[in-house]
Amino acid sequence: MNGASVTIRRDGExxxxxxxxxxxxxxxxxxxxxxxRAPSGVPVVIDLGGVxxxxxxxxxxxxxxxxxxxxxxxxxxxxxxxxxEAELLDAVARSLPRAEGIEEPPRxxxxxxxxxxxxxxxxxxxxxxxxxxxxxxxxRAGRTLVQPGRLRLTALVHHMQEVGFNAVPIVSLMxxxxxxxxxxxxxxxxxxxxxxxxxxxxxAISVLRELGxxxxxxxxxxxxxxxxxxAIGSMKIRxxxxxxxTLGLDPIExxxxxxxxALILMLPVLGFIANVMGLxxxxxxxxxxxxxxxxxxVTRLYETTDVWHLGxxxxxxxxxAFVIGVxxxxxxxxxxxxxxxxxxxxxxxxxxxxxxxxxIDAVFSVFFAEIGV
Amino acid sequence: xxxxxxxxxxxxxxxxxxxSQVVHDGLDLDVYRGEVLGVVGGSGxxxxxxxxxxxxxxxxxxxxxxxxxxxxxxASEAERREIEKRWGVLFQDGALFSxxxxxxxxxxxxxxQLALPHSMMKALGxxxxxxxxxxxxxxxxxxxxxxxxxRKRAGLARALALDPEIVFLDEPTAGLDPIGAAAFxxxxxxxxxxxxxxxxxxxxxxxxxxxxxDRIAVLAERKVLVTGSMADMLKVDHPWVHEYFHGPRxxxxxx
Numbered sequence: 001m002n003g004a005s006v007t008i009r010r011d012g013e014x015x016x017x018x019x020x021x022x023x024x025x026x027x028x029x030x031x032x033x034x035x036x037r038a039p040s041g042v043p044v045v046i047d048l049g050g051v052x053x054x055x056x057x058x059x060x061x062x063x064x065x066x067x068x069x070x071x072x073x074x075x076x077x078x079x080x081x082x083x084x085e086a087e088l089l090d091a092v093a094r095s096l097p098r099a100e101g102i103e104e105p106p107r108x109x110x111x112x113x114x115x116x117x118x119x120x121x122x123x124x125x126x127x128x129x130x131x132x133x134x135x136x137x138x139x140r141a142g143r144t145l146v147q148p149g150r151l152r153l154t155a156l157v158h159h160m161q162e163v164g165f166n167a168v169p170i171v172s173l174m175x176x177x178x179x180x181x182x183x184x185x186x187x188x189x190x191x192x193x194x195x196x197x198x199x200x201x202x203x204a205i206s207v208l209r210e211l212g213x214x215x216x217x218x219x220x221x222x223x224x225x226x227x228x229x230x231a232i233g234s235m236k237i238r239x240x241x242x243x244x245x246t247l248g249l250d251p252i253e254x255x256x257x258x259x260x261x262a263l264i265l266m267l268p269v270l271g272f273i274a275n276v277m278g279l280x281x282x283x284x285x286x287x288x289x290x291x292x293x294x295x296x297x298v299t300r301l302y303e304t305t306d307v308w309h310l311g312x313x314x315x316x317x318x319x320x321a322f323v324i325g326v327x328x329x330x331x332x333x334x335x336x337x338x339x340x341x342x343x344x345x346x347x348x349x350x351x352x353x354x355x356x357x358x359x360i361d362a363v364f365s366v367f368f369a370e371i372g373v
Numbered sequence: 374x375x376x377x378x379x380x381x382x383x384x385x386x387x388x389x390x391x392x393s394q395v396v397h398d399g400l401d402l403d404v405y406r407g408e409v410l411g412v413v414g415g416s417g418x419x420x421x422x423x424x425x426x427x428x429x430x431x432x433x434x435x436x437x438x439x440x441x442x443x444x445x446x447x448a449s450e451a452e453r454r455e456i457e458k459r460w461g462v463l464f465q466d467g468a469l470f471s472x473x474x475x476x477x478x479x480x481x482x483x484x485x486q487l488a489l490p491h492s493m494m495k496a497l498g499x500x501x502x503x504x505x506x507x508x509x510x511x512x513x514x515x516x517x518x519x520x521x522x523x524r525k526r527a528g529l530a531r532a533l534a535l536d537p538e539i540v541f542l543d544e545p546t547a548g549l550d551p552i553g554a555a556a557f558x559x560x561x562x563x564x565x566x567x568x569x570x571x572x573x574x575x576x577x578x579x580x581x582x583x584x585x586x587d588r589i590a591v592l593a594e595r596k597v598l599v600t601g602s603m604a605d606m607l608k609v610d611h612p613w614v615h616e617y618f619h620g621p622r623x624x625x626x627x628x
Contacts, residue, residue: 025497025536026487055536056568060500084569091567095504337517338471 003027004058006034014043014075017065020050025057035065040072049080059085059092133330137260140252155258163224163259164266168273170223171216175274178211179203179281187289196290200300203282208309212275213267214361217320220267221353225328228259229349232332233342241333251333260325267321268314275313308373316364320357327353378405381539381571382427387436389422396422398595400436404539409565409572411582414592415613420575421465423592424541427573428462429453440539458486460539461532465547467524469516475502475527476512482534501530506560522553526560533564542574546581558584579626591617603627 004021017038023031038044046062048054066076081089144150186202232255235241241251279301286292292300331349335341382404389397396419404410414420425431427438429445438445440456448456469478479498483489489497502512505526516524525545532540545561546554558578562585565572576582582589583603590600591614599609606618617623 025483025489028489028493056500056504056533057497057536060497064496087567088569091504091563092500095500095506097499097503097509338515340472341517 004031006031008034008037008039011045014045015039016045016047018047018050019062020052022053023048023051023058023062024053024055028057028061031061035061038065038069040069041074043075044069044077046076046078047080048078048085051081051085054081054085054088056088056092059089060096063089063093063096130327130330133333134326136252137256137326137329140250140257141260144253144257150253151261152254152258155254156262159259159262160266162227163220163262164269167220167223167266167270171219171270171274172277174215174219175207175212175277176281178215179207179278179283180285182206182211182278183282183285184289187286191290197292197300199282199286199290200292200297201304203279203286204301204305205309207278207282208275208305209312210361210365212278213271213313213317213320214357216271216274217267217317217324217357218354220263220270220321221324221328221357222350224259224263225324225353226346226350228325228328229332229335229346230342232329233335233345236333236335237337237339237342256325256329256333259329260322263321263325264318267324268317271313271317275310312364312368312373316361319360319364323356323360324353327356380404381406381441382573383437383439384423384427385437385439387423387426387438388434389419389426389431390434395595397426397433397436400592400596402590402597402600404571404573405588406538406571407569408587409561409574409585411586411589412573412575412592413577413582413589413617418592419595420592421543424462424543424573424575428460428541429457458535459537460541461535461537462541463525463528463532463543463545465543466521467516467528469524469527469531471516474513474515475507475519475530478516478527479530479534482531486535498534501533502527504533504564505530506556522549522557525549525557529560529564533568536568537570539571539573542572542576544575544577546576546578551580554578554580555584561585579623583626 002022004019004023004027007018007020009016009018015038017035019031021027046066048062051058062078066078069076078089182203183199186199187196190196190199190202232241235255241255244251244254283292283294283297286297287294328349331345331352335345380403382402384400384402387397387400387402389395389400400423402423412420412423422431426433427440427445433446436446441459443452443456445453445456469475470481473481476495476498479501480494483494483497487494499509499512503509507523507526507530511519511523511527516527519527529540529542529545532542542561546557549557558581561572561574564570565585572585574581574586586603588600588602589606591598591606591609591611593611593613598611599606599614601609603618606614609615609618
């Protein structure tokens, strides 16, 4: 028998409720309508004689029934339970939660406004914390420059391979495709004016000045910034960071500096690779689409593109690298408690570092435009 | 004696290898209905691997595992789900879902397996949490806000959410203070009696073995070396078993 049933039988003054079958969590919905019909105000006998199986869910429902009936002033008796069932009923009765649940969080306008206020205060506090963290990293970096022996060379090289060398394929592919797209779109537009040959200027200036380094920074933020947060965050959860502190190791020096230095050293290299690949992609597409031969492409590149365009791109690289590294490590060190917090802060780290990179890029654009480079 | 008892778990000829390292080689084990079986063994003898293999988290290279008489290694997806409803697992540190509150953790298996109205699920969840001895206040807390002992209790409440017939416990008292460990032993014993559970417990805790285990299985030399009661263990003259049950800690536990 897989179901459960309830029969209500009038018995003189009172009533007898006969439960039968498997009174378990999965069948509670079958007996629920029957239990609701239980008469109130008269003595009730709950007969478990026909119960084949009882679990805590069933026991809980029977005790709930007894409680509601007794609250209405009826006398309730439970009969026919075998020793095992009686023991279960006892155990459940003993541990029925007494206190009334958990209070619901307050709703309404005032808590909402309070929530907004808290968020803003948090935001301010986070900014100050990040500023403090940047200061700390700069101070430690300064000490490392004075005493180069303190630099963890192995870790630095390891991270250089992680963030630099291993990112070469994805960065190259990305830059190559950007070059192709620029050449293609540019040629379509410039052809209308018969100015196809200026596609070389378009590609060279946009790739060297902006896109090469900016897109590389965005990819690195997504790739390495997130990895920094996740790695340091997991170490934080497993108390490895605390262990370092007790051993007299400075987490900033051991964890943060090698990562930040590796990024500062490798991002310009990746940016350079991206520049080259962007030009190759653009050149190839110009050749196919407009018939600008590689020789002509290179010649026009020499003639029209000032070396400062390259310089402007490269000046930005270390700043991007520093920001990505510091934000990635900062968010990682902020991880607390649960695995979920690693995920949340990794997302925050990527979003914040990409946002910062774009803001810095905009600031540099205005700056270079003002000084006329 | 064993002929009259129903074996709910039967392991036959189990072989587990990781690369060149052989963990189990022809391991046999029976767990009978309604008993508390303690599995002991030195570090690296594959106690946890055995537990993980039985609950299907690790696929063995060879052998047969029958739970409730059904071959779990060759069962269909639907059959496995049916069997999984009938057991609960408590992992070493509770393995609670860190993004859910304790109450939501306990409700998770109910939500997945049963079609219960929300209010009933909440009431049953609170009942389970109270049964494992946690205060009602703990319901709304997140696992990271609980102490280690409370996390284990919450993990046990989740393992018991569906009223399983078998409960697997992986070192339930490890990392608890002696008072907390004794209370947890008591709790398991009580629940085992009132809910009629079969308990498969991996443990190192001689006090637990002594207090609540009906039978002990010793893992050594890549198989179950001996099984039997505490009294039987004391008579075994295998060097490791002798050392384990006659060492200074064992004497203290039995005093």
